[in-house]
Amino acid sequence: MNVLGKYVILDGKKLLRLFWIIILLSFAVWLISIIISPNGHQLDLFFLRTGDFWADASNVTGLVSERDPYHNARVGIGLGNANQPPLTYICYFLLACVSIIPDNSYLNYYYQPMWTMLFVIILCVTMIMIFEICVRQFPVEFYFDALLIGASICFSYPMIFSIERGNNVIVSALMVSVFVFYYDNNIKWKKEIALICLAIASGMKISPAILGILLVYKKDWSAVCRLALYDTLFFIGPFVFLKGGINNLFQMIHNLNLWFTTYVSYNEGTGFVASYVKYIRFFYDCRYISDTSYKILTVLKSEVSFILLLGAFHFEEKWKCVFNVILVLLVLPTTSAAYCLLYLIPFTVLFLNS
Numbered sequence: 001m002n003v004l005g006k007y008v009i010l011d012g013k014k015l016l017r018l019f020w021i022i023i024l025l026s027f028a029v030w031l032i033s034i035i036i037s038p039n040g041h042q043l044d045l046f047f048l049r050t051g052d053f054w055a056d057a058s059n060v061t062g063l064v065s066e067r068d069p070y071h072n073a074r075v076g077i078g079l080g081n082a083n084q085p086p087l088t089y090i091c092y093f094l095l096a097c098v099s100i101i102p103d104n105s106y107l108n109y110y111y112q113p114m115w116t117m118l119f120v121i122i123l124c125v126t127m128i129m130i131f132e133i134c135v136r137q138f139p140v141e142f143y144f145d146a147l148l149i150g151a152s153i154c155f156s157y158p159m160i161f162s163i164e165r166g167n168n169v170i171v172s173a174l175m176v177s178v179f180v181f182y183y184d185n186n187i188k189w190k191k192e193i194a195l196i197c198l199a200i201a202s203g204m205k206i207s208p209a210i211l212g213i214l215l216v217y218k219k220d221w222s223a224v225c226r227l228a229l230y231d232t233l234f235f236i237g238p239f240v241f242l243k244g245g246i247n248n249l250f251q252m253i254h255n256l257n258l259w260f261t262t263y264v265s266y267n268e269g270t271g272f273v274a275s276y277v278k279y280i281r282f283f284y285d286c287r288y289i290s291d292t293s294y295k296i297l298t299v300l301k302s303e304v305s306f307i308l309l310l311g312a313f314h315f316e317e318k319w320k321c322v323f324n325v326i327l328v329l330l331v332l333p334t335t336s337a338a339y340c341l342l343y344l345i346p347f348t349v350l351f352l353n354s
Contacts, residue, residue, distance in 0.1 A: 016145040016352055023152035027160075045157065046164045054110055057092070057119060057166030062106030064089040065096040068243040070251040075106060080258035086238035086248065087203035088168055093241075095119065123163060126170050127154050130345065133177055137349050149352060158341035165339060168204055173342035175201035176208050180322055180346035183214055183223070195223060199230030203238070207333055208343070211325055217313060260334050270340050272301035272331040305332045319350035 102108035138146035312324035
């Protein structure tokens, strides 16, 4: 039995090392390539080849600078861009308070030292916390590999892409990871923090709320009720700090509808429709799909998501159950950019740790 356990540990270490070796070597090759040719093909990893650097952060800061983000149509597609949950705007309002509103473009927040310094600090602290919480999930005998797995996550494509975008999905992914790791923990305070973290993630991005179904699978109805209370606090509460108060909820829904209408055939990211468009573009040189095909795919992705959630009931292993739910989180939304792959962090750690 001890011999069998020894072989299992050795095979586990081989799998862990294969994972971090591939990721870190890939990053090294990319880094060397972009140093050799700064404007080469490797720059395509970023949205618009960094032509929209940190736009997700600077634009949101500008939208909330006057505490009336849902009626601010200065960015891109107008009100359709002002669709973030209020907690996101409240967080960025703190950055707006230490900055002067740029006259010509919100992207120019990048050139304001205080804004840039604080934002860099936030990014660094968040990445360190993601690294630390991932490493802590592994047994002591895997510590060396755990360190490099944490490093590989921090240097992975979705992480680098998210940093370039300046998107708060990094914070949301951290909160989701805390929830997934500890929602079933026997220590009460850790479990409570996990519930609060999911509420914060949902208050920033909405879609992570679907992970609450993991509590339903465990029939932990008390935790479900507390999570609902926290969700209300972090989703509805922040409206109070904006001009117009709770009335902004209806404007946010209106703006979301404008967004979905604009990107009805969105062809980038991890979504079900986007993945199909990538497939037909690769094989048939077709960039967009017809309205009929889109409607069919919309029904199909809903059915696939339902099957994934239903199937998760039958898994005893935690990583399999989590994987099904996170897949729904990725494929179901109409728009799910590449940085949403960060939500796979807790699944990846659970799988490698299994």
